[in-house]
Amino acid sequence: MRQLIELLIWFLRWISRWLEHFGTKTFPLTNDDNTEVPIEKLDLRDRPGFLSPPIVVGPLYQCAPDVGIRGFITHAEIDVRIDGLIVLTQEGLNPDGQQFSLPVQLRANQTVDARQRFDGAESDWSYVETAKDHTIEFPAGLPRPEINPPPLYKCGASTAVSNLLNGCKVWLTADGTRVGGQDGAGTWQSVHVNPDFGLGQDVIAFASLCEDASPPSQTEVTQTAPQPLLTPSFGDAYDGGERIAVSNLAHGARFTVWRNGALVGTYRSSTSSAAIRLTPAMVAGDILEAEQSLCVGDPASSKGTTTVKSCSDLPAPKVEPIQAGDILVHIVDMAAGARIKVFVNGVESGDGGGHVIQLENPIPHGATVYIQQILGSCVGQTVMQVNTRCVHPRVTDNPAHFNLFPIGYDDFDAGTTSIDGLQFNVRGNVYYPADADGKGTPFNTRLAGVGRTPIICLVHGRHGAFRDPVNPINLVTGEENSKCSNPGGWVEIPNHEGYIYFQEQLARMGFVVVSINMNQTCSQPMGGAANIRHRAHILNESIRHFQSLDSSAHAIFGNKIDFDRIGLMGHSRGGEAVLLATSQNPPANVQFRAVLSLAPVDFGLTNGTPNGFAFMTILPAGDGDVVDNDGAKFYDRATPKPFKAQLYIDGAGHNPFNRQWLVNEGNGVFHLSRTDHERILSAYGCAFFRQVLMDHATVKFLTGKELPTLVLHDRVHLSFEWPDQLNVDHHEDNNGIAKNSLDEPTSQSGGLSANEYKFAQSGGAFNASFYGNTTGMVAESREKGGVFRSQLDGAKNLRDKEVWIRAADIYNGSSVSSSSTGFEIGLEDDASPPVVAWVDTDVVGGLPRPFDRRADDINDPWLGTDKTKTMLKTLRFPAHCFAAQEPTLKLESIRAILIRCRGEEKRPLAFDILQVVSK
Helix, strand or coil, X not given: CHHXXXXXXXXXXXXXXXXXXXXXXXXXXXXXXXXXXXXXXXXCECCCCCCCCCEECCCCECCCCEEEEECCCCCCEEEEEECCEEEEEEECCCCCCEEEECCCCCCCCCEEEEEEEECCEECCCCCCEECECHHHHCXXXXXXXXXXXXXXXXXXXXXXXXXXXXXXEEEXXXXXXXXXXXXXXXXXXXXXXXXXXXXXXXXXXXXXXXXXXXXXXXCEECECCCCXXXXXXXXXXXXXXXXXXXXXXXXXXXXXXXXXXXXXXXXXXXXXXXXXXXXXXXCCCCEEEEEEECCCCCCCCCCEEEECECHHHCCCCEECCCECCCCEEEEEECCCCCEEEXXXXXXXXXXXXXXXXXXXXXXXCCCEEEEEEEECCEECCEEEEEECECCCCCEEECCCCCXXXXXXXXXXXXXXEEEXXXXXXXXEEEEEEECCCEECCCECHHHHHHCCEEEEEEECCCCCCEECCCCCECCCXXXXXXXXXXXCCCEECCHHHHHXXXXXXXXXXXXXXXXXXXXXXXXXXXXXXXXXXXXXXXXHHHHHHHHHHHHCCCCCCCCCEEEEEEEEEEECXXXXXXXXXXXXXXXXXXCEEEEEEECCCCCCCCCCCCCCCEEEEEEECCCCCCCCCCHHHHHHHCCCCCCEEEEEECCCCCHHHCCCCCCXXXXXXXXXXXXXXXXXXXXXXXXXXXXXXXXXXXXXXXXXXXXXXXXXXXXXXXXXXXXXXXXXECCCCCCCCCECCCCCEEEEECCEEEEEEEEXXXXXXXXXXXXXXXXXXXXXXXXXXXXXXXXEEEEECCCCCEXXXXXXXXXXXXXXXXXXXXXXXXXXXXXXXXXXEEXXXXXXXXXXXXXXXXXXXXXXXXXXXXXCCECCEEEEEEHHHHHHHCCCCCCCCEEEEEEEECCCCCCCEEEEEEEEECC
């Protein structure tokens, strides 16, 4: 009887799993919206005696006289140890970062960790930071300090300096005289000055570590502050708080604070805001006032005021998105100085202070996280509830913000060159790392001593070569008054100077960056294909010119440039020209490593595939010139060695990446500001060139594993491909839909219908909305839950791997979906019966809608037809997320990968390459 029951249970489980495999069950969708919840409705379990370890702020460097610690509770006792021995114990007062002086300077390879003790509890020791020798990471010297933020004002008593190495010395000079400094600085350091700044002074910041001096910062000139000064304002203040934020301050101003009419003190502000500490703690009903002033004798500002709120008003803190596997919780809005508790699935997992809290364990997929704040005896009565996603990357850094060197620049003129019987000038400008800012300044001596420097060449597109200097914009049409030939009296447009912002960013990192003047190709009598060939020819002649400078005793570039590490970027027609240049009579002894095509055209000159270099294309979805987003064809044809990337930018236009192109071409949809365009090119372009040409770890921004600051991430749809991964199905085998690229069978069930189609403007396409050049699969499901199964060639170990798939919501030619669309990926193991776990697109970032361009053909006859496109993006499904959905899944023995349609609208979905990725 017992055996019969066990057999019945086995059978029911088998049926359940089979129905889950082919049925309509869907895991509930999650979202990461912050939801404030009353604590009384929850069963949150405190753990008496538990504290989070604090965080040692790294990286640490040899010769540092102190270390920064953050993440502790205000008034906690902080123990710091070096190589396992406690060297100091001190009260922690600023949980967002406090410098603790060491008895001796750090030496390379010493280990540093810390713990906190509070109210009878003691944390574990923190993660260990190991001190480095900075000359290994920065062989050409310390990064260049930045006076941040400008401007500086007459009578300013303080400023801030950033882009520093932890533990360095920093100091300021005004007109060459030292006016302030700080030993043992953090990466951002407030510096008080004495005497106060005068008017029109040249202020420069310097840094040093182990007697190794940085380059000087850019010079900031002091100016008169706007009058009247703004009224200071306070952040929210609550009963029990000891810290209060004051904002609306002039840089360098002195501000005075009163509490209930009694003077608290006068302080200096380095930036537009500052936090001060009040003792004793604030009490509900306290009235705080503040005013600011700069020069003696000038009127002070009006007084700002606030009233301290009661404990019952203390809200829940707000947090950044939380992703499965996170070990830190980042707070974006909290009461100054609050203690923060983090509960994972109701159990306390973090207890610290400041804006970053260390957790005891990584957050599991699907966990619910609750965050609470406490001020003294005031305990918040609400918590912020956050549902974690499988994939929800954080905003971390900006790869364009890597400032090492001053910037030199110059023009170059290499004479003329001929092609097809036509003569062209070889000229342009160049930006490079220098000893000092300015035109023609010497190449950076320290960098030259380390080795040769990579070179990047930029090629602009076809644009008017001359502009009406009086009326650059036609006020009737709104178009730019520019022409290819000079009608007399018009000035030449320096189109090649439109990327100076990008050149400067790259030069300060250590690149030589050349932008080539292609204006003469604008009015040539030959057609588009010849124009591309001529541009490629001029580009290669420009490289030959710099080879000649490098091989000669040239004062700036002699023996400086590494032609084995060449990067190229082309815009519009330049975007195809840079591809052609890699194969059309390239210079001898060069190696093209990285090619970026920005909104490129395709006149058919780059037959075959972009191959032999890393390739990236940027496609503005609202392009009013290259309306077909031709770069999608280049991406599809490119060989990913070492990788390829595509950015499809929702709302971007064609022209705003170039500062000389004053308006968008055509009537393409143009939703983003010029600044937004530039920030996208800067962040992702710098990430691309730094990864390939300098081997910096910035490819994470191109794969979407991290997000750059100051960029509209929701507008950037990434496609990416590594080489040498397990390609389950790329649909290019001509073996039909019934077999995948592993020559293994596929199957369709549950009302799903799938087949392979061209994703191109050609015969065999599913519809006219595809603009790439590949073959993919279109799946439609007549009912919710249709499944496509793709079998692997034997059981595969997917632990610590990811499933990647390119996918898109297909534009049907008449409407753009406004409701939810998406699908699920499933992993099936080789158990009997098989265990299947599913993860939805909504928990890995979601499937974007097509960018609506239906009205363009009405507004612009140039378009002619609806240019709303089906454009695919790469979605990443980490294997651990599947295991979290079904713990019995054998990740070491996966037999098949499945796609299941959600089917809310029964819309067709497009799928391209399906991979198992190990990186």
